[in-house]
Amino acid sequence: MVTEVLLFIFMILGLIMYIDFKRQFGFWQRKKIAFLPPSFPMGNISEILKSKVHFGYIIQNIYNHMKYSGDYCGIFFSRNPVLLVLTPEFAKTVLVRDFSYFEDRGVYSNESIDPLGANMFFLEGERWKRIRSKLSPSFSSGKLKTMFHTISDVGQKFVSHLKPFAELSQDIEVYDLFARYTTDCISSCAFGFDANSLKDPKTDFVKMGKKVLHFPKLKALKIFFAMGFRDKAKSLGIRFNDEDVQNFFLKMVHDTIDYRNRTGFTRKDFVQQLMDLMNDNVDESDKITFNEVAAQIFGFYFAGFDSSSTTLAFTLHFLAYHLNVQEKGRKCIASALEKHNNEWSYDLIMDMPYIDAIIDESLRINPPVPTLHRIVTKDYTLPNGASLETGTLVVIPSLAFQRDPDIFPDPLKFDPERFCKKSKNFHPFSSLPFGGGPRYCLGMRLGLLQIKLAIALMIHNFDIFPSENSVYPIKIDPATLIHAPDGQKNINFFDYLNFIDIDMSKLVHRDISPFLRSVRNFLLGRKHTNALRFEDDIAARTQPPPTLPDGPSHRFSANYYLSRDPRREVTNPNVISAQKLIPDGVKRTKLPTPGTIYKWDEH
Numbered sequence: 027m028v029t030e031v032l033l034f035i036f037m038i039l040g041l042i043m044y045i046d047f048k049r050q051f052g053f054w055q056r057k058k059i060a061f062l063p064p065s066f067p068m069g070n071i072s073e074i075l076k077s078k079v080h081f082g083y084i085i086q087n088i089y090n091h092m093k094y095s096g097d098y099c100g101i102f103f104s105r106n107p108v109l110l111v112l113t114p115e116f117a118k119t120v121l122v123r124d125f126s127y128f129e130d131r132g133v134y135s136n137e138s139i140d141p142l143g144a145n146m147f148f149l150e151g152e153r154w155k156r157i158r159s160k161l162s163p164s165f166s167s168g169k170l171k172t173m174f175h176t177i178s179d180v181g182q183k184f185v186s187h188l189k190p191f192a193e194l195s196q197d198i199e200v201y202d203l204f205a206r207y208t209t210d211c212i213s214s215c216a217f218g219f220d221a222n223s224l225k226d227p228k229t230d231f232v233k234m235g236k237k238v239l240h241f242p243k244l245k246a247l248k249i250f251f252a253m254g255f256r257d258k259a260k261s262l263g264i265r266f267n268d269e270d271v272q273n274f275f276l277k278m279v280h281d282t283i284d285y286r287n288r289t290g291f292t293r294k295d296f297v298q299q300l301m302d303l304m305n306d307n308v309d310e311s312d313k314i315t316f317n318e319v320a321a322q323i324f325g326f327y328f329a330g331f332d333s334s335s336t337t338l339a340f341t342l343h344f345l346a347y348h349l350n351v352q353e354k355g356r357k358c359i360a361s362a363l364e365k366h367n368n369e370w371s372y373d374l375i376m377d378m379p380y381i382d383a384i385i386d387e388s389l390r391i392n393p394p395v396p397t398l399h400r401i402v403t404k405d406y407t408l409p410n411g412a413s414l415e416t417g418t419l420v421v422i423p424s425l426a427f428q429r430d431p432d433i434f435p436d437p438l439k440f441d442p443e444r445f446c447k448k449s450k451n452f453h454p455f456s457s458l459p460f461g462g463g464p465r466y467c468l469g470m471r472l473g474l475l476q477i478k479l480a481i482a483l484m485i486h487n488f489d490i491f492p493s494e495n496s497v498y499p500i501k502i503d504p505a506t507l508i509h510a511p512d513g514q515k516n517i518n519f520f521d522y523l524n525f526i527d528i529d530m531s532k533l534v535h536r537d538i539s540p541f542l543r544s545v546r547n548f549l550l551g552r553k554h555t556n557a558l559r560f561e562d563d564i565a566a567r568t569q570p571p572p573t574l575p576d577g578p579s580h581r582f583s584a585n586y587y588l589s590r591d592p593r594r595e596v597t598n599p600n601v602i603s604a605q606k607l608i609p610d611g612v613k614r615t616k617l618p619t620p621g622t623i624y625k626w627d628e629h
């Protein structure tokens with residue numbers, strides 16, 4: 027009886043839900059806006075449940091389907107209506123022109139139980155404006171210039187870390203490597219603290235960094251639910267950051283601030299700048315609190331760590347498969363070094379236009395953030411006269427724009443020249459890897475600085491080749507929040523690259539086994555060299571000029587017509603040996619052999 031009652035209640039609830047979804051699915055039709063027919067219960071993104079395709083590509087498919095429908099169209103994330111922007115021009119309207127209607131991102135956070143949720147990426151309204159205006163000066167080019175030596179130290183350590191791999195021509199799992207490089211960069215810029223993860227990959231910093239954005243499936247679904255039903259998720263106490271991540275960051279910031287207050291130690295990093303803001307002589311209500319400081323530091327980590335390391339991994343992967351681009355990059359670095367007295371400085375990094383183009387092109391094909399999100403913050407009237415109510419989500423499909431053949435012909439071709447042309451022939455809002463408008467990426471300059479430095483140092487010091495385990499195009503992990511290479515489950519999907527040091531003489535050549543090698547050498551009577559197989563064994567094309575003895579006419583003073591007349595030098599040949607004929611009837615003995623072998627390799 028109880029089961030039947032429960033079944034009845036479930037059926038009634040299911041029916042109510044179905045009717046509610048049906049009514050909701052008429053949302054765009056009522057507004058006379060083109061829309062993609064949704065299905066129960068996931069709307070237009072049912073594929074998300076299968077976890078086989080990344081969210082960015084699900085949106086790209088919808089965009090490709092709807093892109094000739096005008097400036098925008100309607101879609102559904104489960105029962106929630108979402109306005110999908112279809113043209114770069116309308117993206118500009120949302121991000122810049124009518125920004126006051128689309129100020130917030132609409133992502134879920136629950137500050138009451140998760141204080142790190144007060145970071146700038148999640149903040150909304152006036153509070154976001156206040157914190158953004160206070161923090162923007164920390165990312166000015168002047169401030170970054172003062173931090174350059176910190177990043178450059180990490181860069182030099184990075185090259186030393188790579189050298190042994192290069193010398194032995196060993197494969198490297200680059201995604202993991204760059205995660206450690208960016209961890210060291212951000213930890214030293216934010217905390218003035220050397221996380222030392224290049225040497226010790228098991229540091230808490232790397233572990234926590236990976237935990238921030240790489241969720242297990244169940245948590246990913248929980249967050250997805252929370253994004254769609256923000257109020258319900260808050261009342262259910264769903265949190266974005268795990269408790270151990272939260273405790274780790276709060277303790278780290280607390281200990282750093284406490285130490286500096288006690289000792290009076292100062293350093294040019296973000297903690298110091300935020301501490302100065304905490305101690306500012308301003309109105310109490312305008313003061314920045316400890317939790318806000320901790321949340322911002324966490325936000326830099328959250329927004330900067332994975333995005334920078336994935337960009338590096340994608341860019342290096344492209345470079346490994348495009349040796350001509352590597353070569354051109356090397357020339358660009360050489361000419362910049364010449365211009366800047368061979369000194370790796372901030373100005374040098376800013377003066378490498380081709381390296382900029384390489385990174386722009388890599389970010390175009392593989393943006394770490396594949397969609398930009400906004401929420402309507404006050405009722406907005408669309409160009410067709412329909413009104414969008416406060417709270418409606420708006421999505422800008424940046425990956426789809428960046429891979430649209432109508433905007434970028436042959437979109438998957440890696441061609442940095444697209445960004446070199448003086449008059450780029452695409453709309454400025456069609457490539458948006460850092461977002462746009464007043465809410466664009468605050469750390470763009472810092473991110474680009476650490477990426478450019480690492481790429482320039484790598485091209486300058488090494489040749490980069492794909493290894494046997496590399497795959498092209500790179501495989502994408504469908505289950506992460508950001509658009510990142512697959513490196514979690516299957517070793518074959520790892521992006522291994524092979525750095526080969528330019529000093530080729532240290533390479534160990536591929537050959538038969540050592541035993542067979544010794545048998546071969548024994549049978550040959552000398553050490554075998556396969557002179558045509560490996561580059562460093564092949565004779566150089568340009569050889570030094572021969573040192574020949576002087577000839578009879580090398581001096582002009584001795585150069586008379588009489589002595590140069592060849593007719594006078596022709597005489598009967600001298601007989602050196604006469605051939606002995608074997609007389610008839612003589613028995614032939616064994617023919618003579620050439621004697622000892624001439625050892626070519628020893629001369």
Ligand code: HEM
Nearest residue numbers: 147326329330333334395460461462465466467468469473
């Ligand atoms: C290649 C590296 C990076 C990429 C591709 C990237 C991309 C983005 C994107 C697409 C957004 C959203 C923009 C929008 O909605 O219009 C964003 C926001 C943000 N990023 Fe980055 N980012 C990178 C590096 C960094 C770094 C290194 C930091 C800090 C240290 C950082 C801090 C932030 C912050 C604080 C926001 C929120 C800005 C706001 O809402 O006002 N990012 N980033």
